[in-house]
Amino acid sequence: MSEAGNPAIEFHFDFISPFGFFASLRIDDLAARHGLQADWRSMLVGVSILKVMGMKAIPATPLKGDYVRREAERYCRRHGISLAREFVSPPSNPLVAGRTFHWTRRHHPDKAKDVARALFSAYWLEGRDIAELSLALDIAQACGLDRQALAAAHESGEAADLLRAAVDASLAKGVFGSPYFIVPEAVSINRPCKGTGEPFFGVDKMELMEEWIAARGW
Amino acid sequence: MSEAGNPAIEFHFDFISPFGFFASLRIDDLAARHGLQADWRSMLVGVSILKVMGMKAIPATPLKGDYVRREAERYCRRHGISLAREFVSPPSNPLVAGRTFHWTRRHHPDKAKDVARALFSAYWLEGRDIAELSLALDIAQACGLDRQALAAAHESGEAADLLRAAVDASLAKGVFGSPYFIVPEAVSINRPCKGTGEPFFGVDKMELMEEWIAARGW
Numbered sequence: 112m113s114e115a116g117n118p119a120i121e122f123h124f125d126f127i128s129p130f131g132f133f134a135s136l137r138i139d140d141l142a143a144r145h146g147l148q149a150d151w152r153s154m155l156v157g158v159s160i161l162k163v164m165g166m167k168a169i170p171a172t173p174l175k176g177d178y179v180r181r182e183a184e185r186y187c188r189r190h191g192i193s194l195a196r197e198f199v200s201p202p203s204n205p206l207v208a209g210r211t212f213h214w215t216r217r218h219h220p221d222k223a224k225d226v227a228r229a230l231f232s233a234y235w236l237e238g239r240d241i242a243e244l245s246l247a248l249d250i251a252q253a254c255g256l257d258r259q260a261l262a263a264a265h266e267s268g269e270a271a272d273l274l275r276a277a278v279d280a281s282l283a284k285g286v287f288g289s290p291y292f293i294v295p296e297a298v299s300i301n302r303p304c305k306g307t308g309e310p311f312f313g314v315d316k317m318e319l320m321e322e323w324i325a326a327r328g329w
Numbered sequence: 330m331s332e333a334g335n336p337a338i339e340f341h342f343d344f345i346s347p348f349g350f351f352a353s354l355r356i357d358d359l360a361a362r363h364g365l366q367a368d369w370r371s372m373l374v375g376v377s378i379l380k381v382m383g384m385k386a387i388p389a390t391p392l393k394g395d396y397v398r399r400e401a402e403r404y405c406r407r408h409g410i411s412l413a414r415e416f417v418s419p420p421s422n423p424l425v426a427g428r429t430f431h432w433t434r435r436h437h438p439d440k441a442k443d444v445a446r447a448l449f450s451a452y453w454l455e456g457r458d459i460a461e462l463s464l465a466l467d468i469a470q471a472c473g474l475d476r477q478a479l480a481a482a483h484e485s486g487e488a489a490d491l492l493r494a495a496v497d498a499s500l501a502k503g504v505f506g507s508p509y510f511i512v513p514e515a516v517s518i519n520r521p522c523k524g525t526g527e528p529f530f531g532v533d534k535m536e537l538m539e540e541w542i543a544a545r546g547w
Contacts (some may be wrong), residue, residue, distance in 0.1 A: 140466065159392065164390055164392055166385075166390070167384075172383075172384070173382050173505075174381060174505035177503055178530055181528065184531075189547055209339070267503075282392070286392075287393050287396065288393075310396055310399065312396055313448050315534065316533065317538065319533065329407050
């Protein structure tokens with residue numbers, strides 16, 4: 112449940128995932144069309160895909176890497192998005208961004224999406240390195256947060272603990288990629304028996320997810 | 330180009346892939362809506378995914394295996410499909426089916442889709458073991474093919490050679506999963522520069538592929 116009391120679609124993403132970025136540009140409008148909230152939660156594909164699933168990173172996977180690059184470019188052309196970063200370029204270390212997001216989500220939940228959007232934008236539209244703590248602090252400050260408090264949370268390990276707990280929680284729900292959505296049971300009343308909400312993986316499942324929501328599941 | 334002279338969408342699939350089966354039920358109608366043919370070609374995910382990409386089979390992949398099982402069940406409920414086989418049950422060895430298909434495609438191309446549909450149906454709707462040569466021969470015979478000639482092609486290795494060449498050709502095109510579609514350049518006139526046709530991976534890309542075809546690419 113969101114603060115507003117409406118059921119929320121969980122939106123799981125990694126800042127270094129282009130498809131997570133693409134989804135971030137649409138998920139709130141999609142939720143709002145159905146009177147729902149979107150509950151943003153960053154995760155780490157470096158943990159889920161590389162460690163838990165034992166797979167390679169997608170750009171390094173033979174055949175699939177080339178295909179997914181073309182798919183990302185096709186998506187950008189269609190949606191009028193100009194990325195400042197190559198799909199295949201080495202990613203930033205996403206820990207500082209994830210820690211910043213989850214600290215914000217815990218202490219200033221009303222600012223969490225602003226921070227996430229600014230981090231996504233800095234990384235994908237401006238080509239900046241979100242591994243830099245100074246950038247994360249600048250973004251947080253620009254969003255109206257207390258720069259010193261956030262710096263202290265990075266220094267003390269509190270922000271790292273919050274991210275670690277969030278990643279563990281996402282894995283426990285089966286979240287393995289970015290974006291990954293979970294439609295709550297309260298919406299899926301025609302398919303109530305699972306007890307887990309209904310999962311949708313991938314930006315190209317957003318249309319199907321919207322049909323699911325409109326139909327209340329099947 | 331198909332026999333009829335119309336451009337053809339290449340439809341690559343593995344008989345043991347449930348999503349390949351799902352796509353087989355829709356691809357010809359989709360192509361026909363746009364005056365196109367569908368050119369069916371079986372491949373082997375056991376070669377592309379396990380050997381070339383170095384990944385595990387999806388049902389055996391942590392997190393993703395559970396998700397994809399749910400996705401297949403959700404697809405079946407929505408499209409009114411009742412599978413006779415569990416997504417997670419051990420697959421049949423697909424070699425006999427693939428060899429039968431490619432022998433048919435070479436020698437009796439007008440019967441290739443009939444044979445493929447019958448193999449898919451036997452496997453997914455009747456729960457039969459398509460690794461059995463006798464079943465493949467029965468199916469071919471029921472489709473009007475020469476049972477003895479097909480048996481001889483299995484015995485001599487001709488059918489195996491045809492499948493091997495087809496799998497190599499699919500890998501050279503970047504085909505890695507099932508279903509995988511390639512829309513020909515002749516259709517994608519608004520995006521002519523790639524020289525490869527436009528690839529779409531996954532049954533859940535069929536709507537997007539249809540939009541691509543209608544728009545002539547973007």
